[in-house]
Structures are given as C-alpha cells and as structure tokens.
Amino acid sequence: MRRLGNLALTALLLAGSVRAEELSKTELAKLAQNPVANLISVPFQNNTNFNIGQYRGVQDILNIQPVIPVNLNEQWNLINRTIMPLVFNPSLSPAIGGVGGLGDVQYEAFLSPAKPGKWIWGLGPIVQLPTHTARTLGNDNLGLGPTAVLLHLAHDDPWVFGALLNNVWSVGTSPMAPAYSNGLLEPFVNYNFGDGYYLVSAPIITMNWLAPPHQQLTLPLGGGIGKIFHLGKLPINAQLTAYYNVVRPDFGPDWQLRAQIQFMFPK
Numbered sequence: 001m002r003r004l005g006n007l008a009l010t011a012l013l014l015a016g017s018v019r020a021e022e023l024s025k026t027e028l029a030k031l032a033q034n035p036v037a038n039l040i041s042v043p044f045q046n047n048t049n050f051n052i053g054q055y056r057g058v059q060d061i062l063n064i065q066p067v068i069p070v071n072l073n074e075q076w077n078l079i080n081r082t083i084m085p086l087v088f089n090p091s092l093s094p095a096i097g098g099v100g101g102l103g104d105v106q107y108e109a110f111l112s113p114a115k116p117g118k119w120i121w122g123l124g125p126i127v128q129l130p131t132h133t134a135r136t137l138g139n140d141n142l143g144l145g146p147t148a149v150l151l152h153l154a155h156d157d158p159w160v161f162g163a164l165l166n167n168v169w170s171v172g173t174s175p176m177a178p179a180y181s182n183g184l185l186e187p188f189v190n191y192n193f194g195d196g197y198y199l200v201s202a203p204i205i206t207m208n209w210l211a212p213p214h215q216q217l218t219l220p221l222g223g224g225i226g227k228i229f230h231l232g233k234l235p236i237n238a239q240l241t242a243y244y245n246v247v248r249p250d251f252g253p254d255w256q257l258r259a260q261i262q263f264m265f266p267k
Helices: 002-020 025-032
Strands: 039-052 057-064 067-071 076-089 099-102 105-113 119-129 143-152 159-170 181-194 197-201 205-208 217-231 234-247 255-266
Touching: 025 039, 025 181, 025 217, 025 234, 025 255, 105 143, 119 159, 197 234, 217 255
Parallel strands: none
Antiparallel strands: 039 057, 039 067, 039 255, 057 076, 067 076, 076 099, 076 105, 105 119, 119 143, 143 159, 159 181, 181 197, 181 205, 197 217, 205 217, 217 234, 234 255
16 A cells, blocks of 8 residues: 555656646746646645744744645636644743644635636635644634635736635534634735746735724735745745734734745646
8 A cells, every 4th residue: 555655646746747847937936826726736834923922932833735626627626725734832821831733724625717817716615623632722613614716817927916815603512612703814916037936925814803803903014035946847836925913912923934835736
C-alpha cells in the first residue's frame, strides 16, 4: 500500500509538472490568485499575531488548506477547500494559559462555472467542525453558513482583484459552548509585474456579531510581495505580507505577519 501511495504521489507530481511547463510564471501567479481556479493546490499559510491577550503575547496559526477541484460536467466545477488550523496560543489571561494543538476545521465547497469570462464567481456552503484538541482552541458547536467569491481576472490585465466572504452560525446544542455568528470578508488585489513577481494585499476582516458592539470588528490594512518559483518542475507560490489592525477588540492583536507557501498542481 505504501508503494502504491508513493506511485500515486509521483504520478500527481509528474502530471502537474507537465501542465506547469505549458504555463508562464505570470500565468501561474494569476492561477494561484484565483480562489476557485481549476487547480489542485496545497497552501501552507502561517499567521503570526503580535501583542494578543492581557500579557501581549504572540499567537501563531498555521492553516493547511488543500484545494481539490472536481469537474461536475462541461459547465460546472466544484471547488473543495479544507482549512485545518494548527494553533499556538500564549497565556491570554490569568485564567487562560498557553496551549497548542488543532483548532476547528472548516470545509468550503464552491460551485463555479467551468468556462468563466473575465468575471469569475463561486458560491456554496461552509461547515465548521468542532475538531479542537483543547478547550480554548475552538467551540464544541457545529457551524454552518454560506460562502462566496467574486473576482476579475483577464489574460491581458496585470490586475487580479475580488473578494471572498462567508458567515458561520453555530447550530450545535452543547450547553458548555456559547453560540456564535462569525463573519469574514477577504478583499484581495494583486498586481503582476511579470516573471512571477507580484504585489498583494489580502486583509482578512472578521466580525463577531454576538460580541458587544465595540468588540466585534477586526479590520487590518497592509500587503506585501509574492513570487512564483519552481522546485524542480513543481511550481510554488510564495508570499510574505504584513497587516496592522486599525480596528480590533480589546486584547486583540495589533500586528500580523503572514507567510505562505503554496504547492501547485495545474490540471
């Protein structure tokens, strides 16, 4: 079985490499910037949040986000994305000590046209699963909600821009877990210079609708740079960005450093 697994992985790498050789670095960059591209990819996104909690500690969240598209027919694709967060929380208060482990896994499914024009969209559900390995790393209630993405991408235009949004409501009945309603809006804009270099801004704006009014919104501003390079024949998308939270809850982080490596397997 292990040998068969290795052979399957090798075949996947070779298939992606053959297709990647047909694409320029700029084309690969634009493909990576499309959340609903017909592209198998495995991003590793690390978010380091500074000055969080009463003791102004450092929190680290590594999101492993495999994306697997499925061709339903000639008109439609189903883009499956899973977000698995590995979280380290520092001591946040006298009652909440430092802890690390798996957070709550989220699954998103986007129904998207297989042959879009310059405007590309995807729509579907998001599910949050109570997979946390420590009490302070998640919520025991299941979560459900809608998710959507809209972006503009054209072959002859260096700009790629759009937004992804979702909202997750708790639907579980755990008496020990609070209800939640969490919104997310991620506007993104990329400018591609050629040869795989690009500028990017993709702040993740969050809203905790059930918190007191002055504790609900986290609004970051910032950006950074990205580059497509190759590991052998395998294309990799790398980027480094920084964001300052101009609006944040009490004891929320004021700065975030985000580093991402995305392994790409073009179909």
